[in-house]
């Protein structure tokens with residue numbers, strides 16, 4: 541396992557707020573917005589406006605930009621989607637999530653955007669954690685329930701979690717935020733449902749890392765669409781901090797996955813449904829080039845894991 545290879549731990553400092561008394565300048569405004577001094581309020585609001593402005597890049601109400609929801613996994617065939625939970629991928633990612641998030645026996649773990657449930661089931665079995673999976677796709681949840689073991693699977697929205705405050709010790713958001721209309725709302729919900737002394741784990745792909753992936757290396761329009769819908773890592777760090785998480789860290793992970801020509805071709809045909817910007821000509825050119833090159837390829841597939849703590 542190559543945790544941290546090709547990148548480092550860029551621990552960001554915890555954010556703190558200072559509450560001021562009634563006799564301080566600006567205290568009236570401070571009292572109205574949670575006991576903050578007006579300078580801090582203005583700075584915080586400016587940061588939040590900037591976050592929202594950056595997040596517009598990927599919203600369907602902004603003309604000329606990529607709509608993240610158009611790429612949601614629910615547009616895919618269930619069997620193709622479920623292949624992401626191959627034994628090989630489970631062996632690689634589940635122990636990494638357990639270690640990075642510090643998941644222990646008996647922890648209440650929520651896997652948000654669990655899809656057909658592979659990681660939730662694997663983690664529950666590996667560490668005897670009490671795992672719940674939630675996904676907006678009824679089709680994916682029905683598939684997950686077929687072999688759920690001890691995991692409870694629920695249909696629901698990451699932006700409006702149907703759970704009480706402080707009901708979990710760990711929340712996992714693996715490859716989910718870039719599919720949401722309001723990723724900042726999902727982080728706020730993760731913070732709400734976590735108890736004190738708990739952690740969130742976000743797995744994502746940095747926009748600058750998509751161009752080296754296969755098949756994106758052969759499909760520039762796919763790479764461009766992926767880069768546009770993924771959320772920059774520094775923005776994610778900022779969003780985690782604005783949600784209340786502290787001790788936010790990032791780690792780049794190289795997957796180094798071996799891919800055969802057949803696997804890459806099957807993937808392109810299955811994924812095409814989500815990439816409206818891909819022309820037939822581009823796909824044909826890519827397939828021709830892939831066949832000439834022949835494979836197999838070792839795809840570095842860099843991912844980034846972010847951890848945030850709730851005090």
Ligand SMILES: C[S@@+](CC[C@H](N)C(=O)[O-])C[C@H]1O[C@@H](n2cnc3c(N)ncnc32)[C@H](O)[C@@H]1O
Pocket residue numbers: 612613614624652653654655656674675676677680696697698699713714715716719720
């Ligand atoms: C790329 S898949 C990731 C699946 C799995 N977590 C993984 O790491 O492989 C994204 C998942 O998020 C789910 N999803 C998208 N929008 C959602 C929402 N608003 N609420 C809950 N789940 C959502 C999709 O249905 C899909 O299962």
